[in-house]
Amino acid sequence: MSTPQKTEVVGGQAGLAAIAAAETQGQLGELEPEVRARGYWEQVWIRFRRDKVAIVSGVFIILLLLTAAFGGPIARHILGHGPDDINLAAGSHGVTAIPVGPWSHVPCSGFAIPPAGCHGTQLYPLGASDQLGRDEFLRLLYGARVSLEVAILSTIGVMIIGVILGTIAGFYRGWADTAISRVIELTMVFPALLFIIALSATVGPRVNHITFGIFVPGTVTLVLVFAIFGWYYPARIMRAQVLSLREKEFVEAARMVGAGDARIMRSHIIPHLVAPIIVYSTLTVATYILLEAGLSFLGLGIDPSNPSWGNLLSTGPQYYLTQPWLMVWPGLVILATTLAFNLLGDGLRDAFDPRSSQ
Amino acid sequence: MYKRLMLSLAMLAVGAAMLATAGIASPGSAHKQSSPQAKKGGIFKATLFAGIENIDPQRSYYVPEWQYEWLTGRMLLNYRHATGGRGYQLVNDAAKSYTVSRDGKTYTFHLRHGMRLSNGKPITAANFKHTFLRVLNPNVGSPLASFLTDPASVNIVGALAYNTSGKGSVAGIKTKGPYTFIIKLVKANALLPTLVALPPTQAEPTNLPMSKITAVPCCGYNQLPSGGRYFIKSYVPDRSIQIRKNPFYKPLGAPATPGVVSGFDYNIGVQQDQALLLTKSGAIDWAADGLAPTAYGPLFQQYGTKGRARVFQTSVSDYVTMNNAKGTFSNTNARKAVSFGINRKALVNIRGPKAGYPQCSLLTPAIPGYKKCTAYPVNKPNLAKAQQLAAGHTGGHINYWYTASTTGTLIQQLAQSELNAIGFHNIDKTPYQSGLFTALGKKGNAYDFAIVGWAADFPDPYDYINKLLSGETIQDVQNNNTAYFNNTKANALMNQAAAKRGAARLKAYGNLDSQIMKTWAPIAGIDNRNDREFFSARVATKSIIQSPIYEIDLGKIALK
Numbered sequence: 071m072s073t074p075q076k077t078e079v080v081g082g083q084a085g086l087a088a089i090a091a092a093e094t095q096g097q098l099g100e101l102e103p104e105v106r107a108r109g110y111w112e113q114v115w116i117r118f119r120r121d122k123v124a125i126v127s128g129v130f131i132i133l134l135l136l137t138a139a140f141g142g143p144i145a146r147h148i149l150g151h152g153p154d155d156i157n158l159a160a161g162s163h164g165v166t167a168i169p170v171g172p173w174s175h176v177p178c179s180g181f182a183i184p185p186a187g188c189h190g191t192q193l194y195p196l197g198a199s200d201q202l203g204r205d206e207f208l209r210l211l212y213g214a215r216v217s218l219e220v221a222i223l224s225t226i227g228v229m230i231i232g233v234i235l236g237t238i239a240g241f242y243r244g245w246a247d248t249a250i251s252r253v254i255e256l257t258m259v260f261p262a263l264l265f266i267i268a269l270s271a272t273v274g275p276r277v278n279h280i281t282f283g284i285f286v287p288g289t290v291t292l293v294l295v296f297a298i299f300g301w302y303y304p305a306r307i308m309r310a311q312v313l314s315l316r317e318k319e320f321v322e323a324a325r326m327v328g329a330g331d332a333r334i335m336r337s338h339i340i341p342h343l344v345a346p347i348i349v350y351s352t353l354t355v356a357t358y359i360l361l362e363a364g365l366s367f368l369g370l371g372i373d374p375s376n377p378s379w380g381n382l383l384s385t386g387p388q389y390y391l392t393q394p395w396l397m398v399w400p401g402l403v404i405l406a407t408t409l410a411f412n413l414l415g416d417g418l419r420d421a422f423d424p425r426s427s428q
Numbered sequence: 429m430y431k432r433l434m435l436s437l438a439m440l441a442v443g444a445a446m447l448a449t450a451g452i453a454s455p456g457s458a459h460k461q462s463s464p465q466a467k468k469g470g471i472f473k474a475t476l477f478a479g480i481e482n483i484d485p486q487r488s489y490y491v492p493e494w495q496y497e498w499l500t501g502r503m504l505l506n507y508r509h510a511t512g513g514r515g516y517q518l519v520n521d522a523a524k525s526y527t528v529s530r531d532g533k534t535y536t537f538h539l540r541h542g543m544r545l546s547n548g549k550p551i552t553a554a555n556f557k558h559t560f561l562r563v564l565n566p567n568v569g570s571p572l573a574s575f576l577t578d579p580a581s582v583n584i585v586g587a588l589a590y591n592t593s594g595k596g597s598v599a600g601i602k603t604k605g606p607y608t609f610i611i612k613l614v615k616a617n618a619l620l621p622t623l624v625a626l627p628p629t630q631a632e633p634t635n636l637p638m639s640k641i642t643a644v645p646c647c648g649y650n651q652l653p654s655g656g657r658y659f660i661k662s663y664v665p666d667r668s669i670q671i672r673k674n675p676f677y678k679p680l681g682a683p684a685t686p687g688v689v690s691g692f693d694y695n696i697g698v699q700q701d702q703a704l705l706l707t708k709s710g711a712i713d714w715a716a717d718g719l720a721p722t723a724y725g726p727l728f729q730q731y732g733t734k735g736r737a738r739v740f741q742t743s744v745s746d747y748v749t750m751n752n753a754k755g756t757f758s759n760t761n762a763r764k765a766v767s768f769g770i771n772r773k774a775l776v777n778i779r780g781p782k783a784g785y786p787q788c789s790l791l792t793p794a795i796p797g798y799k800k801c802t803a804y805p806v807n808k809p810n811l812a813k814a815q816q817l818a819a820g821h822t823g824g825h826i827n828y829w830y831t832a833s834t835t836g837t838l839i840q841q842l843a844q845s846e847l848n849a850i851g852f853h854n855i856d857k858t859p860y861q862s863g864l865f866t867a868l869g870k871k872g873n874a875y876d877f878a879i880v881g882w883a884a885d886f887p888d889p890y891d892y893i894n895k896l897l898s899g900e901t902i903q904d905v906q907n908n909n910t911a912y913f914n915n916t917k918a919n920a921l922m923n924q925a926a927a928k929r930g931a932a933r934l935k936a937y938g939n940l941d942s943q944i945m946k947t948w949a950p951i952a953g954i955d956n957r958n959d960r961e962f963f964s965a966r967v968a969t970k971s972i973i974q975s976p977i978y979e980i981d982l983g984k985i986a987l988k
Contacts, residue, residue, distance in 0.1 A: 166725030167781045388722045
């Protein structure tokens with residue numbers, strides 16, 4: 071008795087070949103005795119895992135998310151001080167009074183309020199972030215949480231609004247499509263950046279107070295603004311997809327057996343949108359990481375007293391000749407993260423739709 | 429996919445190379461070789477990060493505003509363009525002489541003949557009358573009005589009523605013929621000559637409107653006419669100021685206002701980091717409102733403090749102003765807790781090297797009568813004492829207003845951490861891009877805590893103690909007493925000190941400064957700030973002179 075051996079068969083034609091092989095009792099010769107047809111998601115996974123760059127990007131993002139969630143508190147415990155602890159000895163070092171550089175040991179006496187059990191010196195692995203002498207490494211870790219929160223929550227908001235409105239517009243067409251399309255156009259031409267600047271100068275400080283007890287001031291404001299002004303692009307993509315899908319035979323078949331609009335959308339249309347949603351989401355996360363950094367750099371994003379990658383980057387130019395590391399660290403993490411999300415998005419797009427890369 | 433990755437990496441390499449090139453190239457490559465000798469003429473180019481608050485000469489009050497107003501204005505008297513103690517000396521300017529009546533209440537100024545404004549029109553007593561009416565008119569909103577209507581000090585007859593209503597005339601401001609200008613006071617006060625030397629009292633065209641001027645050209649002229657060595661040719665709010673030489677200026681026997689360069693161009697809204705690079709490269713000559721605190725250390729290391737980079741001691745006092753009229757800091761112990769709990773040395777150091785000296789008094793060593801404050805710790809906070817005093821008063825909500833500059837934000841973060849350490853946790857921040865002091869000066873505002881600085885209008889302790897702490901000077905807007913401290917006993921003590929003369933007066937003020945801080949702690953002194961400056965290589969370093977009143981003397985500045 072021979073050991074059954076799995077063979078990778080990709081696509082419907084291979085499936086037919088397997089059936090033919092079974093019927094002709096292996097006379098076709100090329101196929102092993104047990105051949106199994108692949109499902110859609112399995113095929114996607116097989117294509118995806120061939121893409122090593124996308125896999126590495128995915129692993130990097132998972133590690134980043136874990137670091138953002140747990141890295142800060144662990145590092146804080148190990149280093150013995152927090153991301154907001156002010157240490158003036160670390161912030162004003164030497165005759166030029168600049169923040170200490172990477173791998174510096176700073177005396178505990180420099181802390182405005184010494185952390186419990188702080189004796190001798192404390193290690194600053196990436197140096198101090200500014201004149202207040204706060205730990206750059208810890209602030210990068212805690213900043214990852216803030217930047218990723220903004221990017222991921224904004225993406226979720228954008229996709230929820232975009233998918234719902236795009237699906238309604240594409241499925242119902244007519245006046246609903248006309249109304250939503252006009253709103254999309256209005257949103258597209260709205261000067262979002264000017265609005266954000268005006269918002270931050272007027273009601274911004276008040277809106278920043280909305281934190282739900284878990285977010286740092288400014289997070290909710292940015293998420294709301296990004297969601298309100300970013301939904302139009304996925305809505306257009308989804309509308310185009312749905313316009314095509316609603317004419318497919320399986321939708322017609324569902325309608326013939328009496329399925330209502332809601333059921334058709336829920337069970338037959340939206341599952342087909344999962345691929346573009348996932349691909350577009352990964353690319354959008356990268357965009358919002360950059361946008362958060364850009365706005366915080368301009369002083370319009372996260373409250374400057376809280377760490378975010380944009381805030382850390384914004385202090386860098388002050389020291390670009392004397393302590394250039396302060397531009398390098400946040401720049402590197404933003405670069406690596408956006409690159410990873412983009413490469414992952416490309417890999418997913420290729421995996422979901424191999425023709426798209428041809 | 430690999431192509432994309434390679435492309436990304438290639439772009440990264442290109443970007444890094446461009447950044448490195450920019451870093452290497454920026455400071456030195458744009459440097460232009462200048463002649464080593466100072467020369468006359470040329471346009472001195474300056475930047476302002478926060479801009480100015482007022483182009484209206486009667487409203488001007490901010491240090492960079494007075495720096496050029498000192499040159500554009502023609503006042504009755506003026507401060508000598510000199511350093512040190514000589515810079516405090518008053519000299520006759522538009523007035524060739526003045527007399528004081530025997531009762532000390534009437535000042536008669538005799539004007540020089542032949543003076544002209546920059547539009548060619550003659551300067552007469554009517555111009556000065558119009559100026560003083562503008563200062564006192566509530567529609568103009570001059571901060572100097574409170575100096576001329578103070579019942580405890582200079583109080584012009586009829587000025588208070590006019591300042592309240594804006595209607596009628598001021599009996600104490602008169603002209604007698606075209607060249608005699610008379611000011612009558614309610615009671616004798618020797619401070620008046622000091623006040624008529626301040627830039628807001630400069631001669632103005634008689635048709636300048638009794639409302640705030642916000643842009644130049646204005647008021648039917650192609651400029652803002654003034655009688656000094658220079659005039660303001662244009663002002664585009666938040667963009668630029670152009671100042672040029674007044675072709676009609678003649679000293680006519682008065683000490684000539686210096687004016688070496690042909691004009692000044694201010695570019696507004698330039699970030700401090702950018703201003704540093706532009707000054708290094710010679711694209712601009714000076715950042716008028718200073719550089720980022722981090723810039724000074726490397727600058728002093730590279731250039732020392734005697735050449736392009738300079739450090740001057742000033743009369744500027746930085747202090748915490750707390751709203752005594754409402755909320756948490758209406759309680760004396762809460763205010764004292766702040767005085768004990770703030771880290772003055774850290775608040776000075778956060779401004780960078782050679783930023784100043786910590787102190788807990790309001791007066792500074794440059795002001796006559798200064799007495800060292802010993803009531804509160806200067807080098808290290810006494811947190812235990814602060815927490816003890818704050819106990820029971822920490823529950824209230826605190827509105828912390830601050831200027832959102834690089835320095836202002838750092839100071840806010842440090843001060844807030846100190847407030848937290850004392851026990852004040854319920855803090856809301858409100859950033860101001862500019863105009864913090866004006867906002868604080870509006871009576872009834874919502875602020876509780878802010879950090880501000882005060883530069884002497886003139887070298888007299890009255891300008892600090894009475895102007896910043898007397899409850900009798902509180903008005904609806906433009907208050908200097910931003911603490912809204914109004915204590916009957918303290919007011920009486922301030923009035924008594926203002927009425928004294930000579931050494932007794934100075935001693936009284938020195939003691940009063942300590943007494944007020946110790947007893948009521950309406951504000952918390954932080955430091956005596958230094959003036960740190962950095963100029964381009966185009967500027968002749970010998971021409972960098974400090975005036976004790978106006979800091980850098982722009983009239984003497986020369987280009988190579």
